[in-house]
Amino acid sequence: MKVLLRNPRREVEVAGPISIVAMLDRLGYHRDQVLVIRGDTLIPGDAMLRDEDQVEVRPVISGGAL
Amino acid sequence: MKCRVCRGPAIIDVRRHNANFCREHFLRLCRDQVAKAIADFDMIRPGERVLVAVSGGKDSLALWDLLLDLGYEADGLVIGLGIGEYSDESTSYAVAYAEAKGVALQRIDLRDDYGFDVPTAAHASRRVPCSACGLTKRHLFDQAARDGGYDVVVTGHNLDDEAAVLFGNVLRWQNDYLARQLPVLPAGDGFPRKAKPLVRLAERETAAYCVLQGLDYVVEECPMAAGNRHLGYKEALDGVERSSPGTKHAFYFGFLDRAAELFASGVAEGEGKADLGRCERCGSPSATEICTFCRLVEQAAGAEPVALRPRR
Numbered sequence: 001m002k003v004l005l006r007n008p009r010r011e012v013e014v015a016g017p018i019s020i021v022a023m024l025d026r027l028g029y030h031r032d033q034v035l036v037i038r039g040d041t042l043i044p045g046d047a048m049l050r051d052e053d054q055v056e057v058r059p060v061i062s063g064g065a066l
Numbered sequence: 067m068k069c070r071v072c073r074g075p076a077i078i079d080v081r082r083h084n085a086n087f088c089r090e091h092f093l094r095l096c097r098d099q100v101a102k103a104i105a106d107f108d109m110i111r112p113g114e115r116v117l118v119a120v121s122g123g124k125d126s127l128a129l130w131d132l133l134l135d136l137g138y139e140a141d142g143l144v145i146g147l148g149i150g151e152y153s154d155e156s157t158s159y160a161v162a163y164a165e166a167k168g169v170a171l172q173r174i175d176l177r178d179d180y181g182f183d184v185p186t187a188a189h190a191s192r193r194v195p196c197s198a199c200g201l202t203k204r205h206l207f208d209q210a211a212r213d214g215g216y217d218v219v220v221t222g223h224n225l226d227d228e229a230a231v232l233f234g235n236v237l238r239w240q241n242d243y244l245a246r247q248l249p250v251l252p253a254g255d256g257f258p259r260k261a262k263p264l265v266r267l268a269e270r271e272t273a274a275y276c277v278l279q280g281l282d283y284v285v286e287e288c289p290m291a292a293g294n295r296h297l298g299y300k301e302a303l304d305g306v307e308r309s310s311p312g313t314k315h316a317f318y319f320g321f322l323d324r325a326a327e328l329f330a331s332g333v334a335e336g337e338g339k340a341d342l343g344r345c346e347r348c349g350s351p352s353a354t355e356i357c358t359f360c361r362l363v364e365q366a367a368g369a370e371p372v373a374l375r376p377r378r
Contacts, residue, residue, distance in 0.1 A: 006285050006286065007285070007286055007287055008286075009286075030304075030308060031079075032081065032270060032304065032307065032308060033270075033304065035078075035270065035273055035274055035277060037277055040277070040278075040280060041077055041089065041277070041278065042077045042078050042274060042277060042278065043077070044067045044075075044076050044077055044078065044079060044086065045067070045079050046067045058273065058277075058285060059285075060124075060269050060270040060272075060273040060274075061226070061269065061297070061300055061301075061304075062123060062124070062125075062269065062287055062288075062291075
């Protein structure tokens with residue numbers, strides 16, 4: 001499946017079927033640091049992803065001048 | 067995974083609440099948390115005019131959207147900081163939101179209106195970029211609130227931001243900063259009231275709110291913020307939060323409940339308090355004849371523009 005990553009924007013391939021948690025683990029993310037997005041909605045942590053899925057893994061941490 | 071409220075299919079887990087939510091009930095959670103923060107800390111009173119400090123990022127756009135949804139009269143102000151494509155893209159999201167909602171957005175461009183940008187200001191004043199940027203934004207938001215007759219300036223600081231700042235202030239025992247680390251600062255000395263209505267929401271929640279509401283925001287990190295101390299504090303607290311969800315909330319709200327007053331009373335008794343006059347150039351409240359922002363303008367506006375250079 002195609003996985004869009006950010007910061008910087010790039011695309012990687014991950015073989016499915018695979019759980020969200022396993023995919024994030026493989027990509028080096030903890031689930032609290034990111035959202036997994038498909039289309040206009042979020043995918044919960046217990047969902048399984050298939051080979052034909054396209055998802056985005058979006059980091060949520062930001063921090064600049066306060 | 068089922069929604070805690072309706073038992074329908076959930077789309078997000080919020081580990082610090084030990085709960086999962088469907089779209090509808092997650093959005094309601096966000097609204098309820100912001101409404102509770104506003105009520106608990108008397109941030110905005112009925113009929114008041116609100117100025118939202120908008121950056122084009124997830125927090126400020128979620129905040130603006132939530133305040134409008136809650137029925138507040140909230141206008142935006144966005145500042146073009148001159149941080150390359152990052153600033154242009156950020157501003158474009160703020161403009162797109164205002165146009166889509168039909169709400170007022172005031173725009174300031176540092177280069178056009180003041181003759182400098184953040185990278186140049188940082189270099190010319192020998193400040194770290196986040197310091198030059200923060201000083202500039204605070205000054206311009208305060209000034210815009212005074213000029214526009216707004217009752218309160220609201221910013222998109224979330225629970226993760228506040229916990230990280232508190233962590234840094236405690237590590238170094240910055241008593242004067244701890245005294246002012248409150249979710250609302252009253253108006254006074256020519257400064258408008260300032261409030262942080264997102265303090266009960268974590269940044270994963272504000273990001274999720276934007277996705278679910280279809281709000282586009284700048285996802286990329288500010289190229290000048292990489293490696294700053296604030297992000298380091300966030301990473302450290304994230305490590306604790308992972309093994310013990312809810313720690314950030316307990317840390318920050320425990321401080322507000324049990325310790326903030328002790329630090330604030332130190333300032334009220336005169337610690338760190340200066341008599342403020344008015345800046346000779348811009349008329350803003352200032353402890354010196356020329357305020358810090360006008361000094362920054364003086365240093366930066368005549369300086370050779372510097373190329374964008376990420377922090378390492």
